Amino acid sequence: MxxxxxxxxxxxxxxxxxxxxxxxxxxxxxxxxxxxxxxxxxxxxxxxxxxxxxxxxxxxxxxxxxxxxxxxxxxxxxxxxxxxxxxxxxxxxxxxxxxxxxxxxxxxGAANEEYSAFQQTLKGLGKPSEKVWQEKAEEFIRSHHTSPVSIYLLNTYFVQQTNPDYTKIDTLIELMSGTLQDNPVIEQIKESLSKAKNVAVGRTAPYFSLPNAKKEMITRTGEFKDKFLLIHFWASWNEQSTEANAKLRKINRAYKKNKDFGMLGISFDVNRKAWKEAIKQDTLTWQQVCDFNGILSDIANQYAIQSIPTNVLIKPNGQIAAWNVSDEDIKRIVAKKDAN
The missing domain is CATH 2.60.40.1120 (Carboxypeptidase-like, regulatory domain)
Structure with a gap:
């Protein structure tokens, strides 16, 4: 995960x-x-x-x-x-x-014992899929309207997902008691979902201007104008980013001669040296930018980033085509444009 x-x-x-x-x-x-x-x-x-x-x-x-x-x-x-x-x-x-x-x-404590019992029901399932985790979490939330455990499960298994089901989340929040709905976490979730809806598939990607290693400001409407743009959000301190970068190298090799496609890495690093070393070590030859504000970077807020590594594919017209795409997704989406 x-x-x-x-x-x-x-x-x-x-x-x-x-x-x-x-x-x-x-x-x-x-x-x-x-x-x-x-x-x-x-x-x-x-x-x-x-x-x-x-x-x-x-x-x-x-x-x-x-x-x-x-x-x-x-x-x-x-x-x-x-x-x-x-x-x-x-x-x-x-x-x-x-x-x-x-x-x-x-x-x-009732809540601790409720959470412990919930976890024990999952223990016998081996390695359940994400769908099974969500089903079990929803069962708990629907039967525990006043338990703070419901907030934790909602946030963990529904909100902090690659493609949150906004309708499901809204429904589960409505089931909770008034006391739980006044909880600061629920307010944070509602605010986070509001931002996420602004970067849903079909919406216009937010504008950004970020410096690369040469301190040149890179924008989507600059060198990536009228291109498909794959943006990869990552960080040198995130272990999963190394594995994701390996997959991106293959995508880069396949599309680096395609004039209608570009790639951009946006890092949430805070240390310039660590960032540069990771770029060199992972052989990231496509454009890389970072403002060194970590997860407090404006771009994290604008794109409602909940986890890393994460990527988003933007169409030439600036609309968001898909989140967390595979190389097969890219082939399909780019080919569809070429067929038009």
Whole structure:
């Protein structure tokens, strides 16, 4: 699965002393974890802090000050994100193994136990397809109108997808209770979907002007005017981008002599040196641009990028032809123009 952007503003602050009546404890016993650091950060705007949890021989015991029900994320090994739902005066116990962090078991707090039960229903399915994950998530949402777990599942399995089903998402949001609909994450989802609809297939691609390695400003209406343009969104820090770049090299070899087709890489790097090294290492000979603002780049917002690597094919008239196209998709779409 692609690495997703976490569309959450996490503010780093000191964990100060507070009222003991608001304390929530998180205890864990996870085989294979050893002596490691786990990061805890907010996922819904109600917990704007990053805490570090120190594990010793796979066990940890951490206390946080909580005023109201909130969703958070436990980050293991700097890569695996596991949701945890916090409420004041709860004692949460987590067990499992690093071999299957997605199937940790939780005790303490209704939402945690609901999520744990949901994950266990999937455990026996082996490696379910994305469609199966969505079906199971929809079943849960439809039967849990007041659970914060429903928001997490909606965001994970429906919103952060390559081609979100806007109608389905709107329907599932409408099923949720008023309390859930007031959640900051739902507001973020609605805003994100509004932006995504602006770059749906058939809509005009947003204008951009971004610098290449020579600091020349590159635009769609410049050297790519009246051409099909395949834009690839990537970053040197994203592992999946290397694999995607290998596939793009094949596409470039097949179309580099086609005067009606162009390619452009737009990176979400923040480090110029790392960006240049990745371009050289991955042999990216087509045009590359980057403004070094990372995922906060205006282009990420304009094109409603939810994950990378991602690509979009734009027609010569500026309309969006398709998202996340394969070489077969390109052949079909370009051939259709040639046939007209």
């Amino acid at each position: 692609k690495k997703k952007f976490v569309w959450v503003a996490c503010l780093v602050a000191l964990a100060g002393c507070g009222d003991n009546s608001k304390e929530t404890s998180i205890q864990g016993d996870i085989k294979g974890l050893g002596n490691d650091t786990i990061y805890l950060y907010g996922a819904d705007g109600n917990y704007e802090r990053i805490d570090t949890i120190i594990a010793k021989e796979g066990k940890f015991d951490h206390t946080v000050q909580i005023d109201t029900t909130t969703s958070a994320i436990l980050l293991f090994n700097h890569t695996t994100q596991v949701p945890v739902f916090l409420n004041k005066k709860e004692n949460i116990k987590i067990q499992g193994s690093t071999d299957a962090l997605e199937f940790l078991t939780f005790e303490g």
